[in-house]
Amino acid sequence: MLDYLQFVNEIKIKSDAEAKQLADRYGIDLSIREIQALRPLLDEISFHWLFTGVPESFISKVKAAVGDKKGEELFRQYLDRI
Template sequence: MDSMQLLNDIKMKSDHEAKLLADSYGIDLSIKEIRALRPLIDDISFHWLFTGIPESFITKVKVAVGEKKGEELLRQYLDMI
């Protein structure tokens, strides 16, 4: 499964299903964190592959899940693409 499909599945599945899916990829997210991240999924752009992830988006992720976990999630995302 590619990273965009994973993000879309997390967005569309129930909280519990999204948590199980994230867990299956080694991504440790709570239900609360999944709910906080879902609105941000729509902001993700394919163009970031060429331009890099904007600092404003990175800040939003860190606000949603905390500094440490935000760094971890962004690293895992970059490893997937």
């Protein structure tokens, strides 16, 4: 889980190109446009979600940013990593 939190923090501070390379290293297929769309949502992520689950409202925001199919894929990858 620590790697995932570090990943999220690094995506927030890296340039678009660096964030894309980082996502690729984690095996997460994101375009630069998708990274830009997701960045504003990263500050909403809470450690408490490990215990309570990710709120449906946040899942909806992610899907609105990257599309339903990509959103589902991202959450599946998240669940596989925790």
